[in-house]
Every structure is written in structure tokens, then in C-alpha cells.
Amino acid sequence: MAPEASKPAIPIPERIRIRRAVRGRAFAIRFRPGPAAIAAASLVCLLIGLLYLVLQIRTIFSDQLKQEYTGLVLEAVERAEGARSLAGLWAQLPDATAGRATGYLHARTELTHRLTSLAALVNASPSAAPHLPASSLAPDADLRGTDALLNDVSTYWRAQRDIDSADVRVRIAHVARTLIASAALLFCMLITALGMYAKRNLQLAGQSHEFEHAALHDAMTGLPNRRKLFATLDEATTRSPAVAASCKFAVLYVDLDGFKQVNDSLGHRVGDEFLIAVSKRFRESVRKGDVVARIGGDEFAVLVREFSTNAELGEIARRLIACVVQTDQEMGVGLVRASIGIASFPDSVDDYHRLVAAADEAMYRVKRSGKNSYAFADPAN
Structure with a gap:
């Protein structure tokens, strides 16, 4: 009896490639997303977007409150600078001028009051900010030191206001993009749902037609029954x-x-x-x-x-x-x-x-x- 012809052996690399292809195809079939999976993923993305939107809006409100607080500090700085200017004018008057001492004393008292109010605002700031030293609040503090202090406070808080304003603008842009992305996602979800609904209706219509045809025709010959x-x-x-x-x-x-x-x-x-x-x-x-x-x-x-x-x-x-x-x-x-x-x-x-x-x-x-x-x-x- 002649020996049976053996089948040609498949090379090992080719076997590995075939196995990987089969596994990949099986994985794709097994994990093919269905309507429920697509809807769930879209809903999760939408919820994440809404959460991000809420956090951004909350931060925007927080930055706006910071801006309002910064405005109060800068107003207090302007009042203190006005009191400092008035005290400087009284200090420049000759000593022989009538009422010079009384006017200068009132100006220094007003300056001390304004500096105390400014220090209360700055030291109570919800964000980390340089505090005003207690020595600057003394009634006999050097006016040149007061000038330098007010300049530093004004410079810092104006820069802080610019930073908060820029942050608000950036976050508003993020909110706008998130709203656009959420609207696009909702639109895509709606279109996908409508498409799936239409496809499902077509499938049901086709199945209904098949069932009706099967109920009214002979299965073997295809003739009406x-x-x-x-x-x-x-x-x-x-x-x-x-x-x-x-x-x-x-x-x-x-x-x-x-x-x-x-x-x-x-x-x-x-x-x-x-x-x-x-x-x-x-x-x-x-x-x-x-x-x-x-x-x-x-x-x-x-x-x-x-x-x-x-x-x-x-x-x-x-x-x-x-x-x-x-x-x-x-x-x-x-x-x-x-x-x-x-x-x-x-x-x-x-x-x-x-x-x-x-x-x-x-x-x-x-x-x-x-x-x-x-x-x-x-x-x-």
C-alpha cells in the first residue's frame, strides 16, 4: 500500500500569525460595542463633562470673589495713599503756620486709621498674601517707609488682580469648550440613538416580513400555502x-x-x-x-x-x-x-x-x- 501523502507543514511564524489573527478576530467579535455599551460610555463621558463644568464654574465664582476682595484692598490702598498725601502736605508747611501742628496730627491719625483698615483687610485675606508689619501702623511711623509699604501692597494686589482676571478668562474659555463638547456629545448621542432606533426598526420590519412570509408560504417549495x-x-x-x-x-x-x-x-x-x-x-x-x-x-x-x-x-x-x-x-x-x-x-x-x-x-x-x-x-x- 502506498504511503499516504503528508500535508505540508506550516512554518512556525505563520502558525503564530494565524493564531494571533484568529484571537484578534475573536476578541473584536466578543468586545464589539453594542447600543447599550455606546449609550453607557456616552453617559459616563457626559457626566464627567458635567462634573468638570461644575468644578470650573465653582472656581470661576471663587476667582470672582477674589477679584472683589482685591478691589476692596486696592480701594483701601487708595484711601491710605490719600491720607499719606494729606499728611505730607501738612508736614511741608512751615512750623509758624497757624494750625499746622493740629492739622498734621489729624492727618497722621487719619493715616494710621487707614493703614489699620488696610492691614485688617490684607491680614484677613483668604489667599496667602504678605501681611503688613505692626511697625508700619504706629502713629509716628516714617512716611517714606509708609510710601514704600503702600507701593509694595499696591503692586502685589494689582498683580494678583491681573492673575485672577486671566484665570477667570481661561476658565470661562474652558467652560465654553466644555459646553460645546457636551452639546456635540448630546447631539451625537441623539443621532446615534435615532440611527440605532431606525436600524432596529428596519431589522424588526425585516423579521416581521420574514415571519409573515414564512407563515403564508410553504417552506420547501416556496409556494403560497x-x-x-x-x-x-x-x-x-x-x-x-x-x-x-x-x-x-x-x-x-x-x-x-x-x-x-x-x-x-x-x-x-x-x-x-x-x-x-x-x-x-x-x-x-x-x-x-x-x-x-x-x-x-x-x-x-x-x-x-x-x-x-x-x-x-x-x-x-x-x-x-x-x-x-x-x-x-x-x-x-x-x-x-x-x-x-x-x-x-x-x-x-x-x-x-x-x-x-x-x-x-x-x-x-x-x-x-x-x-x-x-x-x-x-x-x-
């Missing part, structure tokens, strides 16, 4: 009375003679193939507006929507019988023929609900009289 046939009959009779009165329609009930022997001798697979093939020929042999339905097993029905004479119906029946013979010969079965019963409305049957039953009864008359033919329903039905 009994339920669809009767629904089509109802549609044909619910048209406007003027149109319905001028139209005639008929049902041809087809039963395959000898089909049971095909299943018994050749198997159900051959029987199913026969039914599929003959169903296709039935559809091709009738007009586009006519309906071919599988009633069940080896029984079919053809709804002819409009016809002129019984001869036209007889011609259709002969074509259906020929379809069965051709299928039988093509598959080499040699057993199957067809018996057909024909009932028309309103000629032979005045109640369309009785059409299928009347055609069924006519078909059984054909079976009893030799099969492989057709017959019309008795007008008494």
Missing part, C-alpha cells in the same frame, strides 16, 4: 362590487397520483426533489397574476384570477398535467401523474368559500374514474 390561498380569494372578492361582478375566477385542485410510491420506493429525498421541480414548472406554466399554492403533501391548488371560458381552464389543467409528466420523465420515476378538479366562481359555485372544496370534490371524481385527467365541478355545488 392554504392560508395564503384563502387570503388571496378574500382579496379577489373584496374589490369594488362593479369590478367583482364582471370578473370570474376559478380554482384548480391538483393531486399527484402515485406520489406515495415515490416516497416509499425511492425515499423522501427524491420525493422532495420531485415536489420542488414540479412546483417550479407549475409556476412557469400559469400566468403571472395566477396563484399556485401547495395545500399540503402532494396536493396543489391554482387560483386563476380571470378567464373567459371553461375551455381556457381546461387548457390550464392540461398544462399542469404535462408539467407533472415532464417532471416524472426528467427524474426517471415513471410513477407520478395528476388528477385535477376545477371549480369556477360564479359559474359553477356561487359562494367563493366553497371553491376549494368543490374543486377537491371534482378531483376525487377524476381519481375514481381513472386518474391522470381533469373534471369540472358540478354546477349544483
Whole structure:
């Protein structure tokens, strides 16, 4: 016995690459984000954005309070500088001037009061700021030292005000960008939700259509079933009375003679193939507006929507019988023929609900009289 040819070995690097590709594909399928995951992630991002927005707004309010406090300090500096200027003027007057000593004393007292108020504001600042030394508050403090002190305090707090103003502007810009990003995120969430909703509706509509089609059609042959046939009959009779009165329609009930022997001798697979093939020929042999339905097993029905004479119906029946013979010969079965019963409305049957039953009864008359033919329903039905 010749040895079996071995399969070519796959190189190790190629195996590793294939395994990684398979794992990556499995990971992507497993962790593919769904609508719930996208909604949850968007909601988390939105909450983070709102939290950041709240913190920024809180900081903006805090910076505004700092600016207001800085304004109070700078106003106190201006008042102290005014008192210092007044004390300087009194100090420049000659000693012989009347009231010079009294005026200078009042000016120094006012300066001390202003410096004390300024020190209270500066030393009570909520932010870290240089405190005013106690020596500068003495009534006899050197005016030049007071000038330097007021200049330092004014310079520091003006710089602090500029810093707070710049910080407020930056944070306002952050708030504006956060609001824009949040609005964009909400818009994207809305569009995504609408898209998912529309996609879901399309899927449901497609599934509903599939379910409806499955409920009204035979799974094996694809032909309409009994339920669809009767629904089509109802549609044909619910048209406007003027149109319905001028139209005639008929049902041809087809039963395959000898089909049971095909299943018994050749198997159900051959029987199913026969039914599929003959169903296709039935559809091709009738007009586009006519309906071919599988009633069940080896029984079919053809709804002819409009016809002129019984001869036209007889011609259709002969074509259906020929379809069965051709299928039988093509598959080499040699057993199957067809018996057909024909009932028309309103000629032979005045109640369309009785059409299928009347055609069924006519078909059984054909079976009893030799099969492989057709017959019309008795007008008494």
C-alpha cells in the first residue's frame, strides 16, 4: 500500500500569525460595542463633562470673589495713599503756620486709621498674601517707609488682580469648550440613538416580513400555502362590487397520483426533489397574476384570477398535467401523474368559500374514474 501523502507543514511564524489573527478576530467579535455599551460610555463621558463644568464654574465664582476682595484692598490702598498725601502736605508747611501742628496730627491719625483698615483687610485675606508689619501702623511711623509699604501692597494686589482676571478668562474659555463638547456629545448621542432606533426598526420590519412570509408560504417549495390561498380569494372578492361582478375566477385542485410510491420506493429525498421541480414548472406554466399554492403533501391548488371560458381552464389543467409528466420523465420515476378538479366562481359555485372544496370534490371524481385527467365541478355545488 502506498504511503499516504503528508500535508505540508506550516512554518512556525505563520502558525503564530494565524493564531494571533484568529484571537484578534475573536476578541473584536466578543468586545464589539453594542447600543447599550455606546449609550453607557456616552453617559459616563457626559457626566464627567458635567462634573468638570461644575468644578470650573465653582472656581470661576471663587476667582470672582477674589477679584472683589482685591478691589476692596486696592480701594483701601487708595484711601491710605490719600491720607499719606494729606499728611505730607501738612508736614511741608512751615512750623509758624497757624494750625499746622493740629492739622498734621489729624492727618497722621487719619493715616494710621487707614493703614489699620488696610492691614485688617490684607491680614484677613483668604489667599496667602504678605501681611503688613505692626511697625508700619504706629502713629509716628516714617512716611517714606509708609510710601514704600503702600507701593509694595499696591503692586502685589494689582498683580494678583491681573492673575485672577486671566484665570477667570481661561476658565470661562474652558467652560465654553466644555459646553460645546457636551452639546456635540448630546447631539451625537441623539443621532446615534435615532440611527440605532431606525436600524432596529428596519431589522424588526425585516423579521416581521420574514415571519409573515414564512407563515403564508410553504417552506420547501416556496409556494403560497392554504392560508395564503384563502387570503388571496378574500382579496379577489373584496374589490369594488362593479369590478367583482364582471370578473370570474376559478380554482384548480391538483393531486399527484402515485406520489406515495415515490416516497416509499425511492425515499423522501427524491420525493422532495420531485415536489420542488414540479412546483417550479407549475409556476412557469400559469400566468403571472395566477396563484399556485401547495395545500399540503402532494396536493396543489391554482387560483386563476380571470378567464373567459371553461375551455381556457381546461387548457390550464392540461398544462399542469404535462408539467407533472415532464417532471416524472426528467427524474426517471415513471410513477407520478395528476388528477385535477376545477371549480369556477360564479359559474359553477356561487359562494367563493366553497371553491376549494368543490374543486377537491371534482378531483376525487377524476381519481375514481381513472386518474391522470381533469373534471369540472358540478354546477349544483
